Amino acid sequence: MREFGRSYELGDESRVDACELEGLVSEGYQLLGIFNWSDHFPLLAWLDSQGVRRRCRNLAAKVNVFVEKIIDERKMKRVENGKNGDSIRDGSSGDFVDVLLDLQKENKLSDSDMIAVLWVGxxxxxxxxxxxxxxxxxxxxxxxxxxxxxxxxxxxxxxxxxxxxxxxxxxxxxxxxxxxxxxxxxxxxxxxxxxxxxxxxxxxxxxxxxxxxxxxxxxxxxxxxxxxxxxxxxxxxxxxxxxxxxxxxxxxxxxxxxxxxxxxxxxxxxxxxxxxxxxxxxxxxxxxxxxxxxxxxxxxxxxxx
Ligand code: HEM
Missing domain, CATH: 1.10.630.10 (Cytochrome P450)
Structure with a gap:
């Protein structure tokens, strides 16, 4: 499986990351579709009786750490490639992470926007x-x-x-x-x-x-x-x-x-x-x-x- 420019193979060490990714995606989609009583009775919101808000906060933090690590690794790789006189992208055309990192000036995305685009798409x-x-x-x-x-x-x-x-x-x-x-x-x-x-x-x-x-x-x-x-x-x-x-x-x-x-x-x-x-x-x-x-x-x- 290839995701965010990384490949995840069954059985290798990246399997741990693949499982974590699968878990995050599945938790995200479950939370987005869940029926939350607090949406219908706002007075209940502070109670968060189903724990939806708590789970959302935890998930957002984990997703940020997961995707940020990928973006940081790629930024470091590009700096290394540059120092060696190679193209900063891996391979001739790079991938979607490279495309986002290459955006210039007013089109440049913040890391949090990059996380959103990589995640949702x-x-x-x-x-x-x-x-x-x-x-x-x-x-x-x-x-x-x-x-x-x-x-x-x-x-x-x-x-x-x-x-x-x-x-x-x-x-x-x-x-x-x-x-x-x-x-x-x-x-x-x-x-x-x-x-x-x-x-x-x-x-x-x-x-x-x-x-x-x-x-x-x-x-x-x-x-x-x-x-x-x-x-x-x-x-x-x-x-x-x-x-x-x-x-x-x-x-x-x-x-x-x-x-x-x-x-x-x-x-x-x-x-x-x-x-x-x-x-x-x-x-x-x-x-x-x-x-x-x-x-x-x-x-x-x-x-x-
Ligand atoms: C077949 C593929 C796709 C479908 C059917 C789809 C569908 C949608 C829909 C319906 C929304 C709007 C949800 C709403 O109205 O609340 C949305 C939002 C979004 N999509 Fe897609 N999408 C697709 C592919 C992608 C891809 C490839 C990317 C990024 C590369 C992407 C990035 C986003 C983002 C960042 C938003 C949130 C926009 C905002 O909240 O302002 N989507 N998508």
Whole structure:
């Protein structure tokens, strides 16, 4: 497993770090999705009877230490490389940690912002790819159509590149349809506090209310799209929906000022990995078939992945 520019192999000494990382991610997602009585009865907040606040504080401290160590190690490595007259990056192009460290002047990120970006941008991409591959197993006709498109546009003599993606509309429709049916972040909820009394349609939202936007329910609403439970990438070949500009009927990356800053990178990564996988492999069912049950934490994971 590769994470934050480090690789974690089963059985080697980095296994300890891998287990710690796995534990931190799983605790984080559990806490983000937990039902907290204090959110509904603010007077209970000081009691923290479920220990949610205490667990959040502990987790934030541990995440900071974990990711900061990675960033510090990389900074030291770059200084060492510089002293030896080598490129400060490892390898020719470096990785995402190098890209963030290379940002200059007003674009430069503080260490705490780097921690946030590195942390949040990881799981969503993996979860989306997992849902897409499950769908490829369940819909071999769709898989074959994507493969035919790749063969036709790219051929078999070279790997799919980023620059090929705009010429693969059906592959992009498959990704969009998966984002619709299985949005990895189904509740846009991280910081929605009504600061004024607000009226939305028939609903009065008093100031101080924490509200969630249920994107899952919007993308499954039959008033917005016909047969919402059906997996039909063809719908996005006919209907033009640009998920990069926030169209509220399908906004898997959120909208407004808290929109996902990693959306272009996340989408391009998933599209490229999917194209390269399907160019070389077929997804086929195992003896156990495919289980589409969902596990809602803050992200929408496959229950039995
Ligand atoms: C398929 C991949 C991804 C999906 C579906 C996704 C989805 C989202 C959504 C829906 C939000 C907004 C949550 C809200 O409204 O409260 C968000 C926020 C965020 N995302 Fe992504 N994301 C993805 C990939 C990435 C990547 C690759 C990065 C970084 C490289 C990233 C970094 C962030 C950060 C830092 C925020 C918080 C922004 C803020 O609070 O202002 N995401 N993401």
């Amino acid at each position: 990881t799981d969503t991409v993996v979860i989306l790819l997992e849902w897409i591959l499950a769908r490829m197993v369940l819909h071999p006709d769709v898989q074959a159509k994507v493969q035919a498109e790749i063969d036709n546009i790219v051929g078999t003599g070279r790997s799919v590149r980023n620059s090929d993606l705009p010429n693969l509309p059906y592959l992009r429709a498959v990704v969009k349809e998966t984002l619709r049916v299985h949005p990895p972040v189904p509740l846009l909820s991280w910081a929605r506090l009504a600061i004024h009394d607000t009226q939305i349609g028939p609903h009065f939202i008093p100031a101080g209310t924490t509200a969630m936007v249920n994107m899952w329910s919007i993308t499954h609403d039959e008033k917005i799209r016909s047969d919402p439970e059906e997996f039909k990438p063809e719908r996005f070949m006919e209907e033009v929906v640009n998920i990069m500009v926030s169209d509220h009927r399908l906004a898997p990356f959120g909208a407004g000022r808290r929109v996902c800053p990693g959306k272009a990178m996340g989408l391009a990564t998933v599209e490229l990995w999917l194209a390269q996988l399907l160019q070389n492999l077929n997804s086929v069912p195992s003896d156990f078939g495919v289980e589409l049950s969902e596990n809602l934490k803050l992200s929408l994971e496959m229950k039995n992945s």
